[in-house]
Amino acid sequence: MGSxxxxxxxxxxxxxxxxxxxxxxxxxxxxxxVADSMRDAGTYARVGDCYRFTGNLQKSADWYAKAVKLxxxxxxxxxHYAQVLMQLTxxxxxxxxxxxxxxxxxxxxxxxxxxxxxxxxxxxEGSIPSGFVxxxxxxxxxxxxxxxxxxxxxxxxxxxxxxxxxxxxxxxGGAYLNIxxxxxxxxxxxxxxxxxxxxxxxxxxxxxxxxxxxSADGSQMYFTRSRYSTGFLSSKSVANSDSxxxxxxxxxxxxxxxxxxxxxxxxxxxxxxxxxVAHPSVSPNGNMLVFSSNMQGGAGGSDIYLSTxxxxxxxxxxxxxxxAINTEGEEVFPYLADDTTLFFSSDGxxxxxxxxxxxxxxxxxxxxxTAPENxxxxxxxxxxxxxxxxxxxxRSSWFSSNRPAARGGDNIYYYKREKVFLKLxxxxxVTGQPLPDVTVALKSVKESRDAMVDKTGGLITPVYPEAVYxxxxxxxxxxxxxxxxxxxxxxxxxxxxxxxxxxxxxQPRVDTPTMPVPVARxxxxxxxxxxxxxxxxxxxxxxxxYAIIPNAKPTLDSLSDFxxxxxTLRIEVRAHTxxxxxxxxxxxxxxxxxxxxxxDYLHRKGISLSRLxxxxxxxxxxxxxxxxxxxxTESQHYQNRIMDFKVVKL
Numbered sequence: 001m002g003s004x005x006x007x008x009x010x011x012x013x014x015x016x017x018x019x020x021x022x023x024x025x026x027x028x029x030x031x032x033x034v035a036d037s038m039r040d041a042g043t044y045a046r047v048g049d050c051y052r053f054t055g056n057l058q059k060s061a062d063w064y065a066k067a068v069k070l071x072x073x074x075x076x077x078x079x080h081y082a083q084v085l086m087q088l089t090x091x092x093x094x095x096x097x098x099x100x101x102x103x104x105x106x107x108x109x110x111x112x113x114x115x116x117x118x119x120x121x122x123x124x125e126g127s128i129p130s131g132f133v134x135x136x137x138x139x140x141x142x143x144x145x146x147x148x149x150x151x152x153x154x155x156x157x158x159x160x161x162x163x164x165x166x167x168x169x170x171x172x173g174g175a176y177l178n179i180x181x182x183x184x185x186x187x188x189x190x191x192x193x194x195x196x197x198x199x200x201x202x203x204x205x206x207x208x209x210x211x212x213x214x215s216a217d218g219s220q221m222y223f224t225r226s227r228y229s230t231g232f233l234s235s236k237s238v239a240n241s242d243s244x245x246x247x248x249x250x251x252x253x254x255x256x257x258x259x260x261x262x263x264x265x266x267x268x269x270x271x272x273x274x275x276x277v278a279h280p281s282v283s284p285n286g287n288m289l290v291f292s293s294n295m296q297g298g299a300g301g302s303d304i305y306l307s308t309x310x311x312x313x314x315x316x317x318x319x320x321x322x323x324a325i326n327t328e329g330e331e332v333f334p335y336l337a338d339d340t341t342l343f344f345s346s347d348g349x350x351x352x353x354x355x356x357x358x359x360x361x362x363x364x365x366x367x368x369x370t371a372p373e374n375x376x377x378x379x380x381x382x383x384x385x386x387x388x389x390x391x392x393x394x395r396s397s398w399f400s401s402n403r404p405a406a407r408g409g410d411n412i413y414y415y416k417r418e419k420v421f422l423k424l425x426x427x428x429x430v431t432g433q434p435l436p437d438v439t440v441a442l443k444s445v446k447e448s449r450d451a452m453v454d455k456t457g458g459l460i461t462p463v464y465p466e467a468v469y470x471x472x473x474x475x476x477x478x479x480x481x482x483x484x485x486x487x488x489x490x491x492x493x494x495x496x497x498x499x500x501x502x503x504x505x506x507q508p509r510v511d512t513p514t515m516p517v518p519v520a521r522x523x524x525x526x527x528x529x530x531x532x533x534x535x536x537x538x539x540x541x542x543x544x545x546y547a548i549i550p551n552a553k554p555t556l557d558s559l560s561d562f563x564x565x566x567x568t569l570r571i572e573v574r575a576h577t578x579x580x581x582x583x584x585x586x587x588x589x590x591x592x593x594x595x596x597x598x599x600d601y602l603h604r605k606g607i608s609l610s611r612l613x614x615x616x617x618x619x620x621x622x623x624x625x626x627x628x629x630x631x632x633t634e635s636q637h638y639q640n641r642i643m644d645f646k647v648v649k650l
Contacts, residue, residue: 012038015046024050035063041073045080052084055402055409060084068097075104082114086353089382091118094353110328110348120374121352121382128447128462129378131417135405136398138182138190143409145400146211146279146333146387151218151257154184154389154398155197156412157210179203179210179223184398186391188414197221200261203252211333211387213281221252221262222280222289227273247276249291270307270318277305277318279387283336289315290334290342300328304344324371325360333387342369345386350374353382357399379415386410418465420487423497426457426473428504434458435502437585439592441472450592463487463496471498476588476620478502522562528569528647536573536643539598546593548601556598559645560605570611570649573598578637579619579629592616598643613648 011033018027031047044067051060064081067073078101085094095118102111138144142160149155157177182194196204203209203223212223227246248271254263271277275295282289289307295318303326305318325331327348332355334344340362345355351374358372379385383403390397395417402410422442426435434457441450446464453459463469464487471483485496522534536559539552548556563569575595577587595614603609624639626632 012043019046019050024053028054039070041067041070041077044070045073045077048077048080048084052080057084057087061088061090068100075101079105079111083347083353086114086118086121087382087384089121089353091121091353094118108328113327113348113350117350117352120350128464130376130419131378131415132466133378133413133415134188135407136184136188136190136412136414138192138194139405139407139411141408143402144412145410147389147398147400147412148211148213148335148387149389149391149398150181150197150214150221152183153181154190154412155179155181155212155214156400157212159409176206176226177208177210179212186393186396188396188416198252198255198260198262200252200265202265203262208247211279213335215282215286216284219253219255220282221255222268222282223250223252224248224278224280225250227271246273247278248272249277249280269315276302278302279333281335283339285339288336288339290321290336290344291318292332292334293318299323299326301330301348302332304331304334304342322368325369330355335388335390337388337390340364343375343388343390344372345384346372352377352380354384354402355386356380357385357388384410418487420463420465421495422459422461422463422469422485423495424453424459424471424473424500425498426453426459426500426502429501430504435475435478437588438473438475438478438502439588441474442469443471444469452589460495473500473502475502476585476618478504522645523558528566528650530647530650533574533644533646536598536645538638538641539594539643541594544590546590546597548597553601556601557605560602560607563602563607563611566650568650569647571645572613572615572648573602574615574617574621574644574646576617576621576623576640576643577619578640579622579626579632580637581619587618588616588620590616591618594643615646 011030015027015030015034018024018030028047028050031043031050035043035047044063048060048063048067051063061081061084064077064084067077068081078097082094082097082101085097095115098111098115098118102108102115105111140158140160142158144156144158144160146157147154158180159177179197180194181197182190184190207226209225210223212221214221224247227248249268250265251268252262252265255261256263268277272295275293277291277293279292280289281291287309291305292302293305294302298320304321306321307315307318309315320326325344327346329346329348331344331346331348334342336342342360342362343357345357347355349356349358349372357375357379359375360369360372362369374380379388379399381401381403383401385399385401385403388397388399397415398412399415400410400412405411424440426438427433428435436453436455436457438453439450440453440459442448442463444464444467446467451459451461466488468486468488469484473481473483479502481500481502483498483500485498487496522528522536525534528534537555539555540549541547563571573595575591575598577591581587592614593616595616599612599614602612619640622640623642624636626636
C-alpha cells in the first residue's frame, strides 16, 4: 500500500510541476494516472484545465463534470465548465453552471454576458448568415492562425515546420511558432506553396515568433516573440517570477524587397520581464498601436491597451482601453482595420462561446472606443474565432478559428460578405391583381421554412448565398406552383426577383353526400402504399391552439412506433379543420401550425425530420362535405378534423 501511495505522490508531483509551468500537454498523462484514485475536485478541475488549454473540449467537459459534483471546488470551475459547454453548443447546461457561478460572483459582468450569450447564440445559429466562409487550402493538421495582409500576400503564424528546426512547446505539444507568407488574391484563392515571411536571420528564431502586423507602407513588421536570453553557448526562454514565459513585441524595420530582409529588429519600449505584451496592430496612419497584455491593473485575464505616437515618433505609455472593451475574461488579437475601427476577440462579452470577434469604433471626443458589437455568424461560432484581417473593400476578409474542420488545430478561413434577398410577386392569372395570403415553402440544403406573401401579393425575405432553392407556392382554390432559383452568382445586397402567376382551380359542383370518404387507419395496414393517404385519427387541440395536449399523445406514439417499424417510410403530415373560420385564410394557417406540431412531436420521439413534412389543408379536403357550413352537425365537423398522412416515399 505504501509503494502505491508513493507512486501516486510521485505522479502527482510531476503533474503539478508541469501544470504550474504551463506545460499542460505534458501534465495530462500524470494527472490521469492519479485523478480517479484521489477523487479530488481540484485535481479533476486541473485535468479539465489541461484539456481546455490544449483544445480537447469534449475531454475537458468530461473532467469538469466530475469536478463540479464534488465539495470543495472553486467557483472558477463552474465558470470554466460553462465556457466549455458553450463551445460544445450545450447552451442550456452552460446557463445552469453560469448561474451557479454568478451566485457568489455577482460583480463579475462576464457571467451576465455569457448568460445573455447562451440565448443570443441560439438566435445567431438559426439566423441566415451575412455571407459564406471557406477554409483555405494551405491549412495543415498543425495550427495556422492570425492572418494579416502585406504586399499582396497573406501572412500568418503556424506551428508547422517547413524549413527550420523548432523546439516543442510543452503547453500545446506542438512546435514553436513561425511567421509565414503565401500568395493570395482578394477572392480567397491562394497558392499551394508557402514560405517564411522573410530571410532575416533574426526573425523566426527557435522560440515563438508571431503573430505579426505591418505598417501601412510595409516597411515595418510588429510581431510577438517569446522573451529569451542569449548565453555563450545557447539561448533560452525567460520566465517571470511566477515561472511563466512572457511574450513581448518586437519591431522589425527597414525592409529590403530585393534581399527580402528587415535590416533591424528592436524591442518595443514597454516590454516587461514581469508580464506579457503581445498581438500588436498598428493603425494605417501609423499613430495608434494596440496590443494585448496581462499587466497588473487590468480588468482580469488579458486586456487591450493603446499606445499613441507623439510628434517625436515615440510611443506613449500604454493606456488600458477601459470597461467598454475589457472584461474579467480574455481580450486578445486586436486589429485596427482603419484609423477608427477596432476588431478584437473576447470570451467575456455576449457571444456564441469561446472567443468571438467584435467590432468597436474610436470616439475622438471621448478618446476611447465605443461599446463593441459581435460580428455574428458565420465568422463567429461556438469555438475560438480570432484575428480578423479585412480587405479595403470591407466585403471580404480572413480570420482563424479552431472550429471542427477537415484539418486539425486552428485553421485560416476566407469570408465573403453576401447578403441576398428573394423578392416574390404573386398575381391571379385572370384578373392580374396581386394575390395575398399565399404560402411559400422554401427549401435548400441549408434551410427549410415557410413564408407568407403579404396582402399586396409581395414577399421579400433573406436567403442563403451560394445556394440552390426550390419553392412550392400554394393557396387554397389555386393550383400549386413549383419554382426553383439559385443565389450562386448574385452580389452583395442583390435581390433575386421572381414573378408567379397562379391559376384558380375549377370548382366541382358539391352535392350533399352523407357518408365520409373511406380512409384506411394506419394501424390496420400491414404494408403501406405510395401516394396513399392513411388516417391518423382525431388528435384534439385546445380551441384556437396548435400545441399537442396529453390526450393526443397515445395516438401519435403509435404512429411513431409504426414509422420505426417501417424505417424508410417518409410521410406528409396532413392537418384539417372543419369549415368554421374566423377570417379568410385563418384555418389554413392554424392547420399548418397543427401539422407542424405533430411533425415536431414525432421528431422528438426519434423520427428524423428528413422523413417528415407538414401540410396544413384547412377545410379544403373535407371528408364529409358541408355545402352550408352553418347546417353541419358536430359529427360532421368531427370527421373533418381527423388528421391523416400521405406516403411520399417507401
